[in-house]
Amino acid sequence: MIDIRLVRDxxxxxxxxxxxxxxxxxxxEGLAELDRQVRAAARRRDxxxxxxxxxxxxxxxxxxxxxxxxxxxxxxxxxxxxEQQAAADREAEVVAEELRSRLLVLPNLxxxxxxxxxxxxxxxxxxxxxxxxxxxGDAQRVPHWEVGAALGILDMERGAKLSGSMFPLYRGMxxxxxxxxxAFALDHHADAFEEVRPPTLVRTETMQSTGHLPKFxxxxxxxxxxxxxxxxxxxxxxxxxLRGDLLEEASxxxxxxxxxxxxxxxxxxxxxxxxxxxxxxxxxxxELFAYSTEAQAPALLGDMVQRAESLLAELGLHYRxxxxxxxxxxxxxxxxxxxxxxxxxxxxWLEVSSVSWCTDYQARRASIRYRPTDGGGPVLVHTxxxxxxxxxxxxxxxxxxxxxSDGSVVLPEALAPYLGGTTVITPPx
RNA sequence: GGAGGGAUGGCAGAGCGGACGAAUGCACGGCUCUUGAAAAGCCGCGAGACCUCGGUCUCCGUGGGUUCGAAUCCCACUCCCUCCGCCA
Numbered sequence: 001m002i003d004i005r006l007v008r009d010x011x012x013x014x015x016x017x018x019x020x021x022x023x024x025x026x027x028x029e030g031l032a033e034l035d036r037q038v039r040a041a042a043r044r045r046d047x048x049x050x051x052x053x054x055x056x057x058x059x060x061x062x063x064x065x066x067x068x069x070x071x072x073x074x075x076x077x078x079x080x081x082x083e084q085q086a087a088a089d090r091e092a093e094v095v096a097e098e099l100r101s102r103l104l105v106l107p108n109l110x111x112x113x114x115x116x117x118x119x120x121x122x123x124x125x126x127x128x129x130x131x132x133x134x135x136x137g138d139a140q141r142v143p144h145w146e147v148g149a150a151l152g153i154l155d156m157e158r159g160a161k162l163s164g165s166m167f168p169l170y171r172g173m174x175x176x177x178x179x180x181x182x183a184f185a186l187d188h189h190a191d192a193f194e195e196v197r198p199p200t201l202v203r204t205e206t207m208q209s210t211g212h213l214p215k216f217x218x219x220x221x222x223x224x225x226x227x228x229x230x231x232x233x234x235x236x237x238x239x240x241x242l243r244g245d246l247l248e249e250a251s252x253x254x255x256x257x258x259x260x261x262x263x264x265x266x267x268x269x270x271x272x273x274x275x276x277x278x279x280x281x282x283x284x285x286x287e288l289f290a291y292s293t294e295a296q297a298p299a300l301l302g303d304m305v306q307r308a309e310s311l312l313a314e315l316g317l318h319y320r321x322x323x324x325x326x327x328x329x330x331x332x333x334x335x336x337x338x339x340x341x342x343x344x345x346x347x348x349w350l351e352v353s354s355v356s357w358c359t360d361y362q363a364r365r366a367s368i369r370y371r372p373t374d375g376g377g378p379v380l381v382h383t384x385x386x387x388x389x390x391x392x393x394x395x396x397x398x399x400x401x402x403x404x405s406d407g408s409v410v411l412p413e414a415l416a417p418y419l420g421g422t423t424v425i426t427p428p429x
Numbered sequence: 430g431g432a433g434g435g436a437u438g439g440c441a442g443a444g445c446g447g448a449c450g451a452a453u454g455c456a457c458g459g460c461u462c463u464u465g466a467a468a469a470g471c472c473g474c475g476a477g478a479c480c481u482c483g484g485u486c487u488c489c490g491u492g493g494g495u496u497c498g499a500a501u502c503c504c505a506c507u508c509c510c511u512c513c514g515c516c517a
Contacts, residue, residue, distance in 0.1 A: 039479065046486040056498040060447040078497040246439065375458065378476075
């Protein structure tokens with residue numbers, strides 16, 4: 001969530017910034033008004049509370065002095081004020097809760113240099129690689145679900161038999177390819193990012209820190225019996241790894257990478273992209289994550305985008321980088337770059353990475369701070385996250401891009417060490 | 430799953446109804462001594478909110494309760510540790 005003091009001290013600035021995301025100025029004005037009520041109520045409660053404490057101290061003094069009559073009198077007075085205080089307490093709690101819940105669903109302020117826009121159509125393509133688009137032959141114009149079925153490496157039917165549609169089942173070299181991609185990416189980031197394997201089932205508080213709850217309940221799988229949530233991305237456990245911690249500035253940035261399964265109900269997109277691997281309920285992903293100071297954040301954002309890009313380049317995929325406009329930013333993000341690969345078989349650009357800078361929006365919910373080396377008070381960290389990369393769609397793009405006229409698929413040389421030396425998948429005899 | 434023990438500041442750890450936001454140690458910051466460093470000594474040092482900048486309030490795992498007054502007593506929950514059982 002954003003800092004309520006920003007609303008209080010400079011509502012105009014918040015209105016301008018959130019206006020770029022399509023938030024009505026009246027919403028911000030409403031928050032400012034609520035904030036005034038919260039502070040007034042807290043003040044009333046605190047004053048009464050101070051009175052109770054003062055009277056209680058006098059009770060103790062009277063007792064020590066052996067003046068029981070005086071003590072009884074003060075006890076009665078304190079009880080009366082205590083009742084008022086309890087009422088003021090409840091009032092203050094009600095308005096504070098109202099403010100908190102409104103603040104919880106209010107999005108982050110966009111970075112000044114994020115492009116303006118209302119929706120996906122306004123995102124800015126900042127570069128495409130290779131600059132001259134490759135040409136594709138007829139052999140590559142076959143959708144990956146057909147290629148996968150013909151080669152026996154993707155079995156959507158049996159996946160559906162086990163779990164329903166949009167739960168892929170990979171076989172043979174198809175499964176091995178996923179394992180290779182994960183190892184390839186983790187090794188790629190090992191120079192600067194600590195490898196982590198977090199749990200994939202998490203508590204409600206953990207989902208709240210990232211902003212995935214309460215706003216996106218319908219998107220997440222929930223295990224009712226144990227009240228645990230299946231993570232939609234490793235960003236969720238990684239953000240909460242240091243929840244509540246007070247770090248030393250010298251330990252920043254903390255950089256983490258994790259390979260996990262990701263689970264998404266895709267409730268809002270029923271019927272769209274339902275074929276093959278374009279949109280699935282479960283997929284594997286390697287995530288990059290960083291906790292940093294405000295000053296370190298821009299360079300880290302650039303580095304994380306660069307890491308995702310270099311993986312795509314090494315995989316020989318045709319990709320483009322999008323600077324997301326204010327209208328398409330996620331709830332927690334101030335700035336986001338999406339990476340899309342071109343999949344010739346389905347003739348579509350597929351989002352395979354999203355690298356975001358969340359400023360202190362998530363850290364405020366999760367209370368993650370550092371003590372500055374110059375001796376000042378604790379400061380909230382900035383969080384950054386990005387996929388590098390999400391494999392289901394990469395798998396699709398690789399299989400379509402690598403397909404040859406005899407039906408076999410050639411995979412990039414970079415993966416050879418992870419595929420037991422082979423880079424060719426041939427049809428079953 | 431069963432039986433016990435525990436959760437207090439950045440860390441360790443005392444306190445178990447009244448001047449306790451909390452002893453002490455470590456860590457950290459400043460100073461003295463020293464050619465410099467170490468050692469020693471002195472001083473300072475939790476976090477958050479509000480604010481008339483003097484103060485007020487909140488926070489001792491979480492949520493309830495008892496009380497004039499709760500870190501301290503009661504109840505529930507969560508987590509951690511030890512032992513037993515089960516298990517990849």
